[in-house]
Amino acid sequence: MIKNISNLGDAALYCDFGSEVNKEINSKVIRYFKSIQKENIDGINNLTPSYNKLIISFDLRKKNFQTVKKLIENLNITNDDELETNRIKIPVCCDENFSLDIKRLEEKLQITRDKIYEKFFGKEFFCYMTGFIAGMPFLGDLENELQAKRLETPRVKVPKGSVGLTEQFANVYTFESPGGWNIIGNTPQVIFDSTNENNPNLINPGDVVTFEQITKDQYYNKNE
Amino acid sequence: MNKNYFEIKRAGINTTFQDQGRDNLYHIGIPFSGAMDNRNFQISNKLVGNEVNFPIIEFAYQGPLLKYFGENINFAITGDVKFIIKKKDNAIEGNCYQSFTLENGDELDIISTNKSVYGYLAVSGEFDVNYQWSSCSVNTKANIGANNGKKIEDGQKIYILNINKNLSDKKLNYINTKIENIRVIQGTNFDYFSDEGKKIFFEKEFVISKLSDRMGMRLEGSKIENIVDTNIKSEGLLKGVIQVPADGNPIIMLSDHGTIGGYPKIGVVISADYDKLVQLTPGSKIKFKKVELADAETLFKLYDLETQNLISQI
Numbered sequence: 095m096i097k098n099i100s101n102l103g104d105a106a107l108y109c110d111f112g113s114e115v116n117k118e119i120n121s122k123v124i125r126y127f128k129s130i131q132k133e134n135i136d137g138i139n140n141l142t143p144s145y146n147k148l149i150i151s152f153d154l155r156k157k158n159f160q161t162v163k164k165l166i167e168n169l170n171i172t173n174d175d176e177l178e179t180n181r182i183k184i185p186v187c188c189d190e191n192f193s194l195d196i197k198r199l200e201e202k203l204q205i206t207r208d209k210i211y212e213k214f215f216g217k218e219f220f221c222y223m224t225g226f227i228a229g230m231p232f233l234g235d236l237e238n239e240l241q242a243k244r245l246e247t248p249r250v251k252v253p254k255g256s257v258g259l260t261e262q263f264a265n266v267y268t269f270e271s272p273g274g275w276n277i278i279g280n281t282p283q284v285i286f287d288s289t290n291e292n293n294p295n296l297i298n299p300g301d302v303v304t305f306e307q308i309t310k311d312q313y314y315n316k317n318e
Numbered sequence: 319m320n321k322n323y324f325e326i327k328r329a330g331i332n333t334t335f336q337d338q339g340r341d342n343l344y345h346i347g348i349p350f351s352g353a354m355d356n357r358n359f360q361i362s363n364k365l366v367g368n369e370v371n372f373p374i375i376e377f378a379y380q381g382p383l384l385k386y387f388g389e390n391i392n393f394a395i396t397g398d399v400k401f402i403i404k405k406k407d408n409a410i411e412g413n414c415y416q417s418f419t420l421e422n423g424d425e426l427d428i429i430s431t432n433k434s435v436y437g438y439l440a441v442s443g444e445f446d447v448n449y450q451w452s453s454c455s456v457n458t459k460a461n462i463g464a465n466n467g468k469k470i471e472d473g474q475k476i477y478i479l480n481i482n483k484n485l486s487d488k489k490l491n492y493i494n495t496k497i498e499n500i501r502v503i504q505g506t507n508f509d510y511f512s513d514e515g516k517k518i519f520f521e522k523e524f525v526i527s528k529l530s531d532r533m534g535m536r537l538e539g540s541k542i543e544n545i546v547d548t549n550i551k552s553e554g555l556l557k558g559v560i561q562v563p564a565d566g567n568p569i570i571m572l573s574d575h576g577t578i579g580g581y582p583k584i585g586v587v588i589s590a591d592y593d594k595l596v597q598l599t600p601g602s603k604i605k606f607k608k609v610e611l612a613d614a615e616t617l618f619k620l621y622d623l624e625t626q627n628l629i630s631q632i
Contacts, residue, residue: 100506101503101611102505102506102556102559102583102586103503103556103558103559103586103587103588103589103614104503104586104588104589104611104614104615104618105556105589106556108506113551115551127345139341139342140341140342140343140344140345140350141342141344141345142344142345142553142554142555142577142578143345143554144551144552144553144554144578145551145552145553146551146553147551147553147554148554149344149553149554149556151344151556154589154615154618154622155622158615159611159615223345223552223578224345224346224347225344225345225346225347225554225576225577225578226347226552226576226577226578226579227347227459227460227576228346228347228348228459228460228462229346229347230347232552232578268347269459269460269461271459286346286347286460288450288460288461288462288467291450291451294346295346295347298346299345
């Protein structure tokens with residue numbers, strides 16, 4: 095199922111599952127990721143699944159490219175089990191203090207904000223991967239009418255909780271961070287909790303997420 | 319029983335608790351972190367009789383000024399660092415790679431690193447820090463690790479537990495050597511760049527920008543032209559990965575890097591050269607040299623052996 099395995103530097107395998115971004119390829123990546131994770135192989139010290147790649151990092155004192163490549167090629171990947179899927183609802187407030195780029199989107203997409211919200215809220219999005227910053231989910235796919243490019247000049251600081259759109263994806267900024275996504279609202283929901291070491295992420299790859307619009311009052315009540 | 323402590327009279331620029339870092343969290347967006355210069359981190363611990371992976375204090379450029387209260391304790395500083403020990407009636411200029419004793423009321427003034435970025439302070443005891451995912455390493459981005467995931471600040475107290483009472487002086491003859499070329503393996507998107515761009519990457523000098531920190535090192539120089547696409551579908555990153563965004567200036571990912579990125583990867587710094595890379599200061603020139611995977615593996619074995627050798631000499 096892996097199309098090609100190459101090396102990324104001297105301490106990682108770069109597993110290529112294809113070039114398209116879709117649920118089918120991503121589910122394969124997640125399956126491999128979960129199978130390798132379960133094996134708990136000594137010397138493998140990180141796995142990074144993404145849309146259509148899986149990077150396997152190893153400790154060069156214990157393993158090398160050839161030994162890890164062999165291990166991965168000989169691994170049994172179970173096809174049968176259904177991927178574990180959680181359904182998660184994320185409340186979002188689109189008050190003008192939060193929807194920083196809604197005007198930009200109205201202009202770029204040539205539709206009203208009401209139409210944008212109508213096409214975004216209540217729809218099911220698949221979590222392809224988490225990362226960049228701790229716990230940030232990359233969700234998709236947005237309808238064609240909602241697909242816009244990143245900001246020409248990224249913000250130096252995107253507020254924590256911001257919900258952003260770019261191309262066919264949506265995400266949530268789990269921390270204040272630089273970033274260039276089009277921000278349409280903000281969630282009071284905690285998405286990443288570092289005190290919960292066994293399960294710090296609310297949203298994990300394979301999960302299904304639905305956003306629900308809330309009022310300013312609901313937002314601040316949730317925050318208290 | 320927290321009676322041994324440092325009072326921080328000046329925190330310094332970027333002073334954090336670090337250890338070996340944390341594994342197996344890339345998939346949720348948490349990088350390794352850990353001491354930037356792994357060799358100097360391990361040596362500092364050995365010089366005070368600790369296990370090599372004990373928590374230490376890492377500082378950059380200007381270090382902290384600490385006043386010590388408690389029973390006698392040994393400390394050691396590694397890197398290339400200017401520091402002074404202020405006793406009641408005299409002041410001693412300290413040397414790196416050598417243990418010294420602090421008595422109640424002494425001050426340790428870590429003035430600055432010399433033509434290098436990071437230095438390490440280890441003490442013969444355990445810093446009283448909290449651990450997350452088995453590591454105290456501070457990631458200020460996600461506020462993970464010791465000290466609530468934040469830099470050490472002016473005025474705070476740092477407690478030390480389980481002081482080793484058998485204080486013996488230790489020393490190592492070692493000088494940090496500068497590196498002329500940073501060796502790299504071709505990246506997975508090497509062919510995204512024009513022939514001219516590839517040539518520039520391996521033949522021209524780049525200057526390290528001021529916009530460099532524990533997350534990444536930005537370089538400036540001749541622009542590297544992309545002929546395919548200035549974005550890729552976001553995928554995993556590693557420390558040492560060199561990305562080239564649309565502006566043509568390379569960025570090297572360092573220990574606190576974002577775990578996912580969407581810029582083409584032109585190369586990856588080999589593991590053997592990472593400790594030396596992170597010590598290069600803004601304004602220094604850097605040149606890349608291409609090596610093959612097998613050479614990189616051998617070079618790392620040699621580097622690691624050398625580190626183990628240094629540690630066993632202490």
